Amino acid sequence: MQIGTIHGFQGDECDIIISLFNPPPTISSSPDMFLNKQNILNVSISRSRDYLFVLMPDDETENLFYLKKVKQIENLIKESEHSDIHSHEIEKNIFGKKDYLEDNSFPTSHQSVNVYSEPKNEKKYEIRCEETAIDVQVSKK
Structure with missing residues (x-):
């Protein structure tokens, strides 16, 4: 198992990627914000050969509308075969x-x-x- 940042995986591929889109306490629309950078998000979701797990904030997250690129990724996921599992379901299972x-x-x-x-x-x-x-x-x- 390899664990690393998006920067560390640039150019590499793995069978399974778990991508965590964890927003900071203050979400803004700034293009300098990590989760608003298209190249960063592209690396995050394009390195898996077989499975991509995306952990992202739910719609109740304050100021989530500022994360336009993350919402675009969510919409793409919803257009394909996927499972939508909430954290409370995972906690209950574990x-x-x-x-x-x-x-x-x-x-x-x-x-x-x-x-x-x-x-x-x-x-x-x-x-x-x-x-x-x-x-x-x-x-x-």
């Missing part, structure tokens, strides 16, 4: 509950210094994030 991750996660801000012990909250996952870092602590619960 964990047995459609909102398992939300119920078992404690999101908070990232801190400059992190010293971890067993988390004092009741959640299985503690997620700390900021602009340039994400920490995930998994408890033994």
Whole structure:
């Protein structure tokens, strides 16, 4: 299995590609925004030989209308043979509950210094994030 960024796969092909179109917290119509760049999206969806899995925000995502290229890809997918599976269905299949991750996660801000012990909250996952870092602590619960 190879894992990499779109830039790392330029020119390569794989049997299966999982392409994640994860928007930033602030979505804009700027052509400089990663998910608005046609060449980036083209590399992302054109490198699979057999299967392409596209994970993209749903229509309820705030300001999604700014991601015109992503919506074009979605429309192309809907014109071909595809399966439309929502994240809560995947969670239910994996964990047995459609909102398992939300119920078992404690999101908070990232801190400059992190010293971890067993988390004092009741959640299985503690997620700390900021602009340039994400920490995930998994408890033994």
